[in-house]
Amino acid sequence: xxxxxxxxxxxxxxxxxxxxxxxxxxxxxxxxxxxxxxxxxxxxxxxxxxxxxxxxxxxxxxxxxxxxxxxxxxxxxxxxxxxxxxxxxxxxxxxxxxxxxxxxxxxxxxxxxxxxxxxxxxxxxxxxxxxxxxxxxxxxxxxxxxxxxxxxxxxxxxxxxxxxxxxxxxxxxxxxxxxxxxxxxxxxxxxxxxxxxxxxxxxxxxxxxxxxxxxxxxxxxxxxxxxxxxxxxxxxxxxxxxxxxxxxxxxxxxxxxxxxxxxxxxxxxxxxxxxxxxxxxxxxxxxxxxxxxxxxxxxxxxxxxxxxxxxxxxxxxxxxxxxxxxxx
Amino acid sequence: xxxxxxxxxxxxxxxxxxxxxxxxxxxxxxxxxxxxxxxxxxxxxxxxxxxxxxxxxxxxxxxxxxxxxxxxxxxxxxxxxxxxxxxxxxxxxxxxxxxxxxxxxxxxxxxxxxxxxxxxxxxxxxxxxxxxxxxxxxxxxxxxxxxxxxxxxxxxxxxxxxxxxxxxxxxxxxxxxxxxxxxxxxxxxxxxxxxxxxxxxxxxxxxxxxxxxxxxxxxxxxxxxxxxxxxxxxxxxxxxxxxxxxxxxxxxxxxxxxxxxxxxxxxxxxxxxxxxxxxxxxxxxxxxxxxxxxxxxxxxxxxxxxxxxxxxxxxxxxxxxxxxxxxxxxxxxxxxxxxxxxxxxxxxxxxxxxxxxxxxxx
Numbered sequence: 001x002x003x004x005x006x007x008x009x010x011x012x013x014x015x016x017x018x019x020x021x022x023x024x025x026x027x028x029x030x031x032x033x034x035x036x037x038x039x040x041x042x043x044x045x046x047x048x049x050x051x052x053x054x055x056x057x058x059x060x061x062x063x064x065x066x067x068x069x070x071x072x073x074x075x076x077x078x079x080x081x082x083x084x085x086x087x088x089x090x091x092x093x094x095x096x097x098x099x100x101x102x103x104x105x106x107x108x109x110x111x112x113x114x115x116x117x118x119x120x121x122x123x124x125x126x127x128x129x130x131x132x133x134x135x136x137x138x139x140x141x142x143x144x145x146x147x148x149x150x151x152x153x154x155x156x157x158x159x160x161x162x163x164x165x166x167x168x169x170x171x172x173x174x175x176x177x178x179x180x181x182x183x184x185x186x187x188x189x190x191x192x193x194x195x196x197x198x199x200x201x202x203x204x205x206x207x208x209x210x211x212x213x214x215x216x217x218x219x220x221x222x223x224x225x226x227x228x229x230x231x232x233x234x235x236x237x238x239x240x241x242x243x244x245x246x247x248x249x250x251x252x253x254x255x256x257x258x259x260x261x262x263x264x265x266x267x268x269x270x271x272x273x274x275x276x277x278x279x280x281x282x283x284x285x286x287x288x289x290x291x292x293x294x295x296x297x298x299x300x301x302x303x304x305x306x307x308x309x310x311x312x313x314x315x316x317x318x319x320x321x322x323x324x325x326x327x328x
Numbered sequence: 329x330x331x332x333x334x335x336x337x338x339x340x341x342x343x344x345x346x347x348x349x350x351x352x353x354x355x356x357x358x359x360x361x362x363x364x365x366x367x368x369x370x371x372x373x374x375x376x377x378x379x380x381x382x383x384x385x386x387x388x389x390x391x392x393x394x395x396x397x398x399x400x401x402x403x404x405x406x407x408x409x410x411x412x413x414x415x416x417x418x419x420x421x422x423x424x425x426x427x428x429x430x431x432x433x434x435x436x437x438x439x440x441x442x443x444x445x446x447x448x449x450x451x452x453x454x455x456x457x458x459x460x461x462x463x464x465x466x467x468x469x470x471x472x473x474x475x476x477x478x479x480x481x482x483x484x485x486x487x488x489x490x491x492x493x494x495x496x497x498x499x500x501x502x503x504x505x506x507x508x509x510x511x512x513x514x515x516x517x518x519x520x521x522x523x524x525x526x527x528x529x530x531x532x533x534x535x536x537x538x539x540x541x542x543x544x545x546x547x548x549x550x551x552x553x554x555x556x557x558x559x560x561x562x563x564x565x566x567x568x569x570x571x572x573x574x575x576x577x578x579x580x581x582x583x584x585x586x587x588x589x590x591x592x593x594x595x596x597x598x599x600x601x602x603x604x605x606x607x608x609x610x611x612x613x614x615x616x617x618x619x620x621x622x623x624x625x626x627x628x629x630x631x632x633x634x635x636x637x638x639x640x641x642x643x644x645x646x647x648x649x650x651x652x653x654x655x656x657x658x659x660x661x662x663x664x665x666x667x668x669x670x671x672x673x674x675x676x677x678x679x680x681x682x683x684x685x686x687x688x689x690x
Contacts, residue, residue, distance in 0.1 A: 046565055055561045058590070062554070152685040153392040155553070157582075157605030169590045245553040246586050247605060251393055253554050295546075296562040302518065302546035 028319050029268060029283040033290070040294040047294055054171075057179035060289035062087075062241040063259055064182035067281045068189040069118075069233025070260040075193070076226045077206040077273030078132035082121060083234045084257040085143035088250055090114045090238035092147045095156050095248035103160035110242070111235035117143065118231015122224035132227075140257070147250035155247040167243035178240045185236055190278040192229070202226055206273025262313055263288050287312065367410075367676055368628060371645065378412030378635045385631070386437030386467075387418040388430050389448035390474065392686055394579055395603045395679045396623045397448060400473055402680035403627020404446060411631055416442050418686055421450035424520050431458045444468045444634045449476040452521035456480060468637070470630055471654065473623065474522050479653035483633075483646050485626045487659050490651075492619055493526030493576065496598050497533025499617055499663060500572050501540060503596075508539035510570035512563045512595075514556055514580050518547040526576040526600070542574075543567050556583025557590075564591060575599040578606055578618055585609045602664065602678040610666050617663045622677035629657055 041048045066083050073080045094110035101109060121139050125132050170177040193199035201222045204212040213219045237256075242248050267284030269276030291312060295305045364375035385408060392398045401418055408415050417440065419433040430450055437445060438461060445467050449455060452475065459469055459480040471484030500511055513530060516523030527544070534542045543566075545559045560573055560583060573588065573595055575581040581599025588595050597609070600619035609615035633643050649656040664672055675681070 044566070049565070052565045055565060059558045059561065148393070149685070152683065153398055154395055154603070155605065157603075157608075168586075241554060244586075245557055245583065247553055247582065249553060253552055292558070293562050296559065297566050299566075300546065302548055305546060
């Protein structure tokens with residue numbers, strides 16, 4: 001009895017609780033990143049140069065922001081295939097409104113517009129009892145079409161230089177501002193997931209939707225809010241991307257939606273929902289970004305790059321199964 | 329060999345002269361003829377109108393997400409409005425490689441009934457069956473903007489992609505710093521014949537340029553600004569001593585420009601196809617030159633020559649070609665630099681009006 005009390009007392013200390021929870025499986029992805037980076041650094045020492053890490057941080061920022069929102073939809077048991085399209089549309093709308101609202105107003109427009117589109121998508125999914133796959137696929141077409149109509153099909157190059165200078169090129173405390181925005185989004189995501197009722201319900205809905213419903217949780221409302229947050233993250237991603245590339249493109253980075261799903265799953269978020277956290281999003285984005293960057297530095301042909309990315313995703317999913325003790 | 333070079337320079341000089349003359353004449357004489365001459369930059373001696381039963385055009389292009397393809401669509405639609413005829417349908421494949429989309433579109437156009445099919449092919453190969461079907465329906469087939477590997481088209485209006493790549497490489501050689509120098513090349517999308525030919529042309533120019541080294545980035549899957557920005561940044565990390573970045577199209581070139589600006593580097597970019605965003609980097613010197621590909625003019629020439637063929641008039645610009653299995657109008661190109669871009673009539677020849685959209689026509 002005394003032993004049990006001592007153990008309970010020990011576990012009351014948060015760092016001990018975390019240490020106990022930390023097991024080998026949680027070290028797979030950071031271990032992979034460390035080993036991979038070391039190997040690449042041996043082949044091409046410039047990979048770990050400050051200049052390249054700065055470059056890498058800027059490159060993964062839009063994906064990281066988008067993956068935060070995507071992670072919420074996946075943890076809740078859904079997914080959002082419209083994110084890249086909504087990101088393009090938010091960017092186009094924001095830049096078109098610059099003459100009316102100014103450059104900083106345009107940033108707010110992009111974020112709020114993304115949020116509103118996300119809420120509409122969430123409303124259709126949650127209250128009309130429709131499949132997220134089909135609704136977000138449809139929303140992707142709608143958003144792309146509206147972006148093409150508004151931009152007359154071509155990129156808009158009138159991004160205010162203040163935005164490009166501050167967010168696209170800017171550095172604060174030695175780090176790219178775009179990456180700092182991405183980290184802020186990641187922290188916001190972690191806070192919402194771990195420290196709020198909303199976050200607990202997101203996990204509950206993803207784990208067992210009908211049980212959550214029977215527990216008296218307003219599942220429809222929280223599902224709508226999940227897609228609202230995903231929309232907000234696409235809006236923020238559009239701010240980062242538009243400032244970074246210096247243009248609002250009606251079809252910007254169409255592959256980024258799938259990359260955001262890949263990043264979340266690769267990092268360790270279960271595709272069937274109910275588990276995972278923001279640290280997994282970070283792992284996934286670092287792996288995807290570092291793969292592309294390092295293979296280009298090493299001089300690997302893009303065909304082999306595509307092959308490498310595919311193999312890494314498959315291996316990561318297998319490791320995920322190992323982690324869950326589903327195989328071996 | 330010498331005669332070929334002289335001929336090349338003669339063509340360029342004539343084209344440049346004609347353009348300047350056309351712009352000058354266009355602004356001085358406010359008549360219909362002057363307007364005709366200006367919009368064709370002197371490439372057509374007499375602009376003819378469609379008479380009798382109007383020609384029905386069906387158009388399928390790769391996409392309308394850059395000023396090159398959008399300009400071509402605008403050129404066709406606007407010229408049909410001015411010279412007569414009817415555009416039955418303008419369709420797009422969506423992206424390079426979407427061959428089956430174009431098959432379905434061409435099938436629909438055959439059913440609707442058209443006289444001339446304008447095809448900006450999404451792929452180099454694979455069109456024989458559908459083009460044979462169109463031909464059997466009595467439709468004239470014109471290849472526009474990108475070559476198609478078939479002998480069925482009646483003629484085409486194209487740019488020589490190999491020559492474009494080679495000319496850009498030669499320009500870099502002309503502007504090279506003393507001693508040896510490096511060129512970072514972004515080869516463009518995998519599987520696109522036009523992109524591969526431009527890279528081949530660049531390689532040949534580099535092989536003929538003493539001291540030049542070409543460092544090609546991996547072949548990519550996208551033509552997006554963000555993709556080119558990342559690829560250029562990575563290549564700049566690997567080759568920080570490079571002097572130039574070469575891109576087959578300014579869709580990628582704008583990403584390269586942005587990467588150079590972000591890193592405060594003094595590398596220079598050269599790319600092809602004009603878009604509205606090129607003038608600022610031309611002015612600040614990040615963009616050394618952009619190769620103009622007057623796609624609006626391509627559209628206008630297609631309509632004008634279709635009318636001429638219908639009326640039995642001569643078509644002197646259509647010449648046999650060794651590059652394709654059908655005769656071609658090979659379009660001239662011109663470099664725009666900080667020094668000359670203000671005098672180049674890009675709004676008439678390369679970039680459609682900002683507010684023009686295909687839905688305005690359809």
